[in-house]
Amino acid sequence: MPHSPLHITCQEVVELVSDYLEQALPADEAAVFEQHLNFCDGCALYVDQVRKTIDAVGELRAEDVPEETKARLLTAFRDWRRG
Amino acid sequence: MNAYKFLRPDGTGVFSGFHWPLPVGVPGAWVRSDVDPCRSGIHACRPRHLPLWIGRSLYEIELDGEIVDDAMKVVASQGRLLRRVDAWDEQAYDDYTRMCADRAHELARARALESWEAVIEPSVPEGGALLGFVAARIAEVIDGEDGYRRERASQAEWLVERLGLTP
Numbered sequence: 001m002p003h004s005p006l007h008i009t010c011q012e013v014v015e016l017v018s019d020y021l022e023q024a025l026p027a028d029e030a031a032v033f034e035q036h037l038n039f040c041d042g043c044a045l046y047v048d049q050v051r052k053t054i055d056a057v058g059e060l061r062a063e064d065v066p067e068e069t070k071a072r073l074l075t076a077f078r079d080w081r082r083g
Numbered sequence: 084m085n086a087y088k089f090l091r092p093d094g095t096g097v098f099s100g101f102h103w104p105l106p107v108g109v110p111g112a113w114v115r116s117d118v119d120p121c122r123s124g125i126h127a128c129r130p131r132h133l134p135l136w137i138g139r140s141l142y143e144i145e146l147d148g149e150i151v152d153d154a155m156k157v158v159a160s161q162g163r164l165l166r167r168v169d170a171w172d173e174q175a176y177d178d179y180t181r182m183c184a185d186r187a188h189e190l191a192r193a194r195a196l197e198s199w200e201a202v203i204e205p206s207v208p209e210g211g212a213l214l215g216f217v218a219a220r221i222a223e224v225i226d227g228e229d230g231y232r233r234e235r236a237s238q239a240e241w242l243v244e245r246l247g248l249t250p
Binding site: 004005006007023025027028030031032034035037038039040041 | 119122215232
């Protein structure tokens with residue numbers, strides 16, 4: 001929850017970005033979140049990049065992953081389980 | 084009721100990216116959407132909200148249907164753009180930015196808030212939305228939340244007078 005009802009910090013934008021993009025923020029917190037994006041180009045860019053990443057990952061299907069990448073991931077997963 | 088709405092220069096919503104039907108001699112087409120503040124609905128500003136949402140293009144908008152008044156905005160189920168506020172041009176935008184910067188200096192110097200004073204001029208190229216926030220934040224440092232709100236109210240008065248808006 002933001003420390004102020006009037007505005008939020010860049011750090012709070014980072015902490016709240018997932019909730020914002022999932023439309024899970026209460027309306028008053030979403031409003032101060034968007035106000036921050038309106039004047040802070042850095043945070044607006046950051047939120048846009050997170051949104052694009054989520055969109056891209058959401059569209060990724062198992063068959064889109066190259067066989068070589070699948071093999072590397074499976075090997076890494078097995079090593080992690082052993083470790 | 085009539086209100087105001089900032090859009091990007093290309094006529095799209097700042098957060099929604101929605102392509103608004105723009106007024107061309109006559110009002111733009113009606114747009115309808117369920118009201119759910121910050122999620123859906125036609126989001127607009129009463130004059131007192133304008134400093135919170137400063138953008139490059141400003142329109143007068145007619146709202147109808149279900150209308151929800153909020154501390155930071157007004158949200159309606161129907162809206163159409165009536166006219167572009169031509170007085171909100173590049174010069175007015177720059178003048179607003181300068182006014183906010185000068186006010187921020189005035190507040191910071193009165194209380195010798197040197198760390199705040201140092202951020203004002205470097206912020207000017209970022210524009211009026213940021214400088215309005217900086218001035219309000221300095222007022223908040225001095226007088227708490229009431230100071231912040233008073234500064235925002237003062238910025239709204241400047242905009243109403245300069246742009247000839249209906250208060």
